[in-house]
Amino acid sequence: MRSFTSGFKSFSTHSTQSFFKKFYQDVVDVAPKEFKLEELKRPIGLAQPPSKATVYSRGNSFRDLFDREKTNKRSKELGLEFSKSGMYDIHIFRKTNGKLFTSPPSYWRSDKSLYFPHITGLSLKDGQVSLEDTLRGKVSVVRLFSSKVGDDLCKQYLQNDELKLNYLEPSASQSLQSKGIQTVDVNFVDSGIKYALMKLFIGRLRSAVPAYRHSHYLLADREQLPFNVRETLQINNVYTGFTIVVDPALKIRWMASGSATTDEFKTLWKCVKRIREESFH
Structure with a gap:
């Protein structure tokens, strides 16, 4: 029994050292490159529709520690998260x-689009809710922000x-x-705090x-979505804001970040109008 315990500890120590060595290399490998502003071309979103049963993975289980492929994947994810710190967010926002x-x-297109995530939070009217219940069956313009600047x-x-x-005026909101x-x-x-x-x-x-x-x-608590999910959705920067058009089937059909030019304003509402026509006619 003692030899088994000793062997397990030795294995665990070796596995931990190997993981952190790999993690360090992944941090070096994924160090942020020079930022380049690019157009969103491929649909943004998740493969599965949101539901109250949705649970997003936050890392490897104990069993996964013995799976080299999963451990390497998790190491790369952690390396990317570590490299994109708060200082990186500030730098990119200022730039x-x-x-x-x-x-x-x-x-x-609807058949190419991906899904909005499962998000729960506190409605100012209805208490604790799942966001998909609010979005389902309607064309929604979702404003996602973590700061006053992002809100504006x-x-x-x-x-x-x-x-x-x-x-945002009451009459216009009711008309919509x-x-x-x-x-x-x-x-x-x-x-979370x-x-x-x-x-x-x-x-x-x-x-x-x-x-x-x-x-x-x-x-809503931003931390309910793990880093890799936020990265997939391209909503990781806490200093800016995101505007997302979601269709009645909970698919993301258009997306913007930051401020809006008049042309971008027109494009958003043209998309909303056409998605409504497509969805309800």
Whole structure:
């Protein structure tokens, strides 16, 4: 028994040392390269539709530690996460003013599109909810942000002074809803501790957000989506904001980051109109 325990400890120590050696090399290999602004061409999203039963993997199980392929994959994921620290996010935000990619000129086809993730959070009206329940059956413009700056950038896709359009006004919002279109705000709090504190002071947030928006405003913990899922969705930078068009089947059909030009504003709402026509006719 003693020899078995000694052998297991020796194996565990060797495995740990090998993992960290591989991890260090992966950090070096995936060190961020010079940032290049590119257009989103391929659909963004996840392969499986969101549901209350959805659970996103956060790493290897004990059994996976004995699987070299899975361990190497996890090491690369951790290396990428480590290399893209908060300082990296700040650097990229300052360099791009929050425009991490340019939006596609039109929406992605339904049969090629991928799914929006499963996100739960605190609705300002209905308490704890799953976001997919709010999105299902409607064309949704989802604003995803983790800061006041990100919130303000996202608003540019709903408000345009040049065109004299403001879809955040009560009358405009109600008009959209009568057509099966809605705007949804997701305050994606960037840490579990901050999320817990914000829940304690939820009354202040309710006071700051117009009452007619409460049912479409969700306070959510960003950490419920693992790093690799956020990376797949290209929503990892906490300093900017993201605007995402989701169809009634919960598929991501168009996406933007940062601020909006007048042309981008027009493109978003043209996509929304066509997706609505496609979905309800």
